[in-house]
Each structure stands twice: as structure tokens, then as C-alpha cells.
Amino acid sequence: MAGRAKLQFYVLVPLLLREAKLVAIQLQLVSEDALTRYRANNYKALDGKILQCWNKYDARDMKTSDFLKIIGNIYGDNVWI
Numbered sequence: 001m002a003g004r005a006k007l008q009f010y011v012l013v014p015l016l017l018r019e020a021k022l023v024a025i026q027l028q029l030v031s032e033d034a035l036t037r038y039r040a041n042n043y044k045a046l047d048g049k050i051l052q053c054w055n056k057y058d059a060r061d062m063k064t065s066d067f068l069k070i071i072g073n074i075y076g077d078n079v080w081i
Contacts, residue, residue, distance in 0.1 A: 049074050
């Protein structure tokens with residue numbers, strides 16, 4: 001975001017300060033549901049699979065070892081997304 005890779009300290013500090021202020025504003029907006037985040041379709045699908053698996057585990061419909069195996073497979077299949 002700074003426009004180059006190597007920055008001098010006196011250039012970096014004001015940029016970090018500006019970013020910190022933006023994060024605080026974004027956090028407030030998200031907590032007030034005034035700001036939403038864009039999620040790519042492939043990540044939405046991935047989140048859906050994880051949520052479905054978590055719900056089954058939470059309902060005690062699967063063992064911990066099975067849950068971890070499935071989650072590992074979900075992430076393992078999608079390492080390069």
C-alpha cells in the first residue's frame with residue numbers, strides 16, 4: 001500500500017498510524033453492521049463446508065477424530081485457492 005517495498009522509518013510510521021486509524025473505524029462499522037466484507041465464491045463454499053461439519057460435530061453426530069479428518073481434508077484440498 002505504501003507504493004514500494006523498502007521504506008525509511010520516518011515514512012513508515014505515518015503510514016502505519018493512518019492504517020491503525022482505518023482499522024479502528026472499520027471495526028466500529030463492522031460491529032454496527034454498517035460494513036460488510038466481500039467474500040469470493042470459493043471461500044463462501046469453503047466456509048459453508050466447515051460450518052456444516054462444525055454443526056454436526058457440535059450436535060455430537062461425529063467423533064472428534066472424524067471432525068479433524070474432514071476439516072483437514074477441506075483445507076488440504078483448498079491449499080492453493
